[in-house]
Amino acid sequence: MKQYFRFKEQHPDCVLLFRMGDFYELFFEDAETVAGPLGLTLTQRTGGVPLAGVPHHQLDNYLRKLVALGYRVAIADQIQDPKDAKGVVDRAVTQVVTPGTLVDDGLLDGSAVNRLAALHFTEHGDASPASVAVVEASTGDLVLFDASAESLTDELASRRVKEILYAETATGEAPPRVLRVLDALGISGTGRPAWQFRRDEALEAVLTQFDVSTLEGFGLAADDPAVYAAGAVIRYLRETKAVGDEAANNRPGSFAAATLAHLRSPRREHAGGRCVIDSVSLRSLEIEQTIREGAAAGSLVGLFLTSSGGGGCRTAMGKRLVRDWLCRPSGELATIESRHARVAALVEDRRLAREIGETLAPVQDIARIAGRVALGRCSPRDIAGLGQSIGRVRGVAGLLDGTPAFDAQRASLLALAETLEPVAERITRECTDDPPAHLRDGGVFRTGIDPELDEARSLQSDASAWLARYQATVATELGLPGIKVAFNKVFGYYVELSAAQARDAKDKIDAASMTRKQTLKNAERFITPELKTFEEKVLRAEGRALERERELFALLVASVAAALDTLLSYADAIAELDAVLAFADRAAKLGWTRPSITDERVLVIEEGRHPVLEDSLGGGFVPNSVSIGGSVAGLSLITGPNMAGKSTFIRQVALITVLAHAGSFVPAASATIGLCDRVFTRVGADDALHRGQSTFMVEMIETANILNNATPRSLVILDEIGRGTSTLDGLSLAWAIVEALAGDAASPGPRTLFATHYHELTDLEQRHDRRVANLHVAVREWTPAGGESEIVFLHTVKPGRADQSYGVQVARLAGVPRAVTDRARHVLDSLAVQHGPAMETAEANAASERSAPQLSLFTEIAPHPAVDRLREVNLEECSPMIAFDLLRELRGMVETGDAG
Numbered sequence: 001m002k003q004y005f006r007f008k009e010q011h012p013d014c015v016l017l018f019r020m021g022d023f024y025e026l027f028f029e030d031a032e033t034v035a036g037p038l039g040l041t042l043t044q045r046t047g048g049v050p051l052a053g054v055p056h057h058q059l060d061n062y063l064r065k066l067v068a069l070g071y072r073v074a075i076a077d078q079i080q081d082p083k084d085a086k087g088v089v090d091r092a093v094t095q096v097v098t099p100g101t102l103v104d105d106g107l108l109d110g111s112a113v114n115r116l117a118a119l120h121f122t123e124h125g126d127a128s129p130a131s132v133a134v135v136e137a138s139t140g141d142l143v144l145f146d147a148s149a150e151s152l153t154d155e156l157a158s159r160r161v162k163e164i165l166y167a168e169t170a171t172g173e174a175p176p177r178v179l180r181v182l183d184a185l186g187i188s189g190t191g192r193p194a195w196q197f198r199r200d201e202a203l204e205a206v207l208t209q210f211d212v213s214t215l216e217g218f219g220l221a222a223d224d225p226a227v228y229a230a231g232a233v234i235r236y237l238r239e240t241k242a243v244g245d246e247a248a249n250n251r252p253g254s255f256a257a258a259t260l261a262h263l264r265s266p267r268r269e270h271a272g273g274r275c276v277i278d279s280v281s282l283r284s285l286e287i288e289q290t291i292r293e294g295a296a297a298g299s300l301v302g303l304f305l306t307s308s309g310g311g312g313c314r315t316a317m318g319k320r321l322v323r324d325w326l327c328r329p330s331g332e333l334a335t336i337e338s339r340h341a342r343v344a345a346l347v348e349d350r351r352l353a354r355e356i357g358e359t360l361a362p363v364q365d366i367a368r369i370a371g372r373v374a375l376g377r378c379s380p381r382d383i384a385g386l387g388q389s390i391g392r393v394r395g396v397a398g399l400l401d402g403t404p405a406f407d408a409q410r411a412s413l414l415a416l417a418e419t420l421e422p423v424a425e426r427i428t429r430e431c432t433d434d435p436p437a438h439l440r441d442g443g444v445f446r447t448g449i450d451p452e453l454d455e456a457r458s459l460q461s462d463a464s465a466w467l468a469r470y471q472a473t474v475a476t477e478l479g480l481p482g483i484k485v486a487f488n489k490v491f492g493y494y495v496e497l498s499a500a501q502a503r504d505a506k507d508k509i510d511a512a513s514m515t516r517k518q519t520l521k522n523a524e525r526f527i528t529p530e531l532k533t534f535e536e537k538v539l540r541a542e543g544r545a546l547e548r549e550r551e552l553f554a555l556l557v558a559s560v561a562a563a564l565d566t567l568l569s570y571a572d573a574i575a576e577l578d579a580v581l582a583f584a585d586r587a588a589k590l591g592w593t594r595p596s597i598t599d600e601r602v603l604v605i606e607e608g609r610h611p612v613l614e615d616s617l618g619g620g621f622v623p624n625s626v627s628i629g630g631s632v633a634g635l636s637l638i639t640g641p642n643m644a645g646k647s648t649f650i651r652q653v654a655l656i657t658v659l660a661h662a663g664s665f666v667p668a669a670s671a672t673i674g675l676c677d678r679v680f681t682r683v684g685a686d687d688a689l690h691r692g693q694s695t696f697m698v699e700m701i702e703t704a705n706i707l708n709n710a711t712p713r714s715l716v717i718l719d720e721i722g723r724g725t726s727t728l729d730g731l732s733l734a735w736a737i738v739e740a741l742a743g744d745a746a747s748p749g750p751r752t753l754f755a756t757h758y759h760e761l762t763d764l765e766q767r768h769d770r771r772v773a774n775l776h777v778a779v780r781e782w783t784p785a786g787g788e789s790e791i792v793f794l795h796t797v798k799p800g801r802a803d804q805s806y807g808v809q810v811a812r813l814a815g816v817p818r819a820v821t822d823r824a825r826h827v828l829d830s831l832a833v834q835h836g837p838a839m840e841t842a843e844a845n846a847a848s849e850r851s852a853p854q855l856s857l858f859t860e861i862a863p864h865p866a867v868d869r870l871r872e873v874n875l876e877e878c879s880p881m882i883a884f885d886l887l888r889e890l891r892g893m894v895e896t897g898d899a900g
Contacts, residue, residue: 202231
């Protein structure tokens, strides 16, 4: 318990897993806190200490659960063989695991990144921009960038950040602006001492890590605020990954102290290089995961995660890169066209695509294995898999020969081969084809590569033959043919006789100096001096063999670590080739076409299809075309009934735009897409009650973000704006929002698709000629003889407006009771009669005011005398009593119609 309290004091913010024999134990508050969430039995140790434990072989399973719940976990391992301990076994904290610093394969999703970010605010106040450092601990990728207060959450969401570091306030708490970001993302935050974000301390950490005297070679200035965040990230990684270095060197199976040698040089990203998709749009468009299940299957990313049936990535590295390309599409024309060219080459040459796929399929996760090599956490299987993977470098380069689109990539691979092939050859030569999962099990290296190891192994292999000879000799000398010589882990080597033989041959046993070792029900076991000597020799040989394998493994890993930079470059090349191949396979399988990317403000799609629904339906999807921007209207209003396909149509346009910017072909007969700086969406209803925000409030916040930040280069997707409030309020807001997004001749608005049930808005096409156009989803209606009106959704988008919403018919199709739909139809007919003249008057007023600045929505009403009286009141001189009398007077005027 002294050990436990010492470790807990060193890591007070962590759940401590304390190794005791075959279990990792949790004590006190840790046990009480996590026993329930982990499904553990909470019991008590001597003295009433709360206790819960997990089997050591299931550590990864429980670690994964703890990290998913947002806990930091410190792991205290036994660093001494219990057989060598003279008292309490030596232990040390060998690892600290946090949500943003995972590196072990068993804790990570191979298809997803898991990033850690540090925030440094350059100014005081909630509106301060942030300088950010984001690192992927498992691969060493380190990126620096700046973000405004408004875009910070979106940037972190698109990069899949799982933990945020921030400078603690004087009270040790997180600043309110950090708390808001953590709440919006639903992730963990870790406070760090404020001095770690100061210029000098941060600069020292970065310079030391990369062993340089200046940051100019990285294109960074010493006073760049993002460097302050990078310094904090590096110190945190060193604390969590290099913890227990001294203990690690003595831990069984360990070969080196943890380092951060895989950490790549910091790379600064500047604004404008990509098409930004904010967190709301990532969710609404289901780019990374579905809204209902939160799963990748059924999302846009999910289309490319599995290669079964064609169209998916072969490697974990490719899966992560595709996810990154789709969540953070490029905004640079040259980058997009380069990807399109490579996709086109593989679509046209399907034989080449198949050969590349077959070559890439066995490639391991090189980037993350390299990270574990640097951190001292790689296994024999990691190294063997690495050797097989990098041994393919020249073969991959050879496949790309003669394909101009891949010339640059082929040249890069050939250059990498010079360094990687010797490493691959050494691994393949030294390691067995199927090494064990753990170094402690032995059998990692082939026979013949090391004389000392071979000698130790020969003693072990000769043991069986020696035992057979010894058993025959003893049986002959004692005249006991049933004698047996055997071994177990508890008693070692022994001679076994049946109980009857042991009684009858007592004199012979004494004469042979056999000592009783164990008495069983029907047998006796003995040890002899010869057997004891042999046992010591064999066990020493086994220990020497394991120790020699550890030494050889350390040398082999050191040779791999010397090539880390080259390994990571190779991982990047394989990931990009795999991602492009996945795009090509999907395009070839489903008949996707290469889009034309232009600098013009235009978006023209011919016979476009929804990429995810088309795949799930397996055919039969109705294609639709759209043209916005350029020489036609930049805003299209889409009307039509529910279930007709309005939402599907506007989402598919957005997804096609995202695919094109990511470098993929698109599901359309043809597409010309102008570069987008941002994709905005406002679709669906989403209460945020835990933040005190209603559906309508969320809708208005998201709409305000669009109106304040959309540019003529943006794409805006809006669905049913205004439905969260009263009809007149909603209609008025929707009307004004459409006019704002439509822009004018001098200042055009963003390319916009606006789906609505407010049919009054369709008048805006005439009001704003060439800036607003009407589209509708076609429906066929008929009335069978003697039956009720029925409708069929054609799912075809056509020019013009819809005449009604068919809400009652849709309700009937959904199974609403007949009595309810009949009553609804009756009420609808009644309301239509009552509102008919008013709407006719409104339309007449609208027609007479075409040239007015604002089209009138409602019938004009003659001024009332009460209004004139109200205008005469001087509010500055109005006391409460005077106001009360005035209110009584005004009510009387309204009720009696009194003019005076």
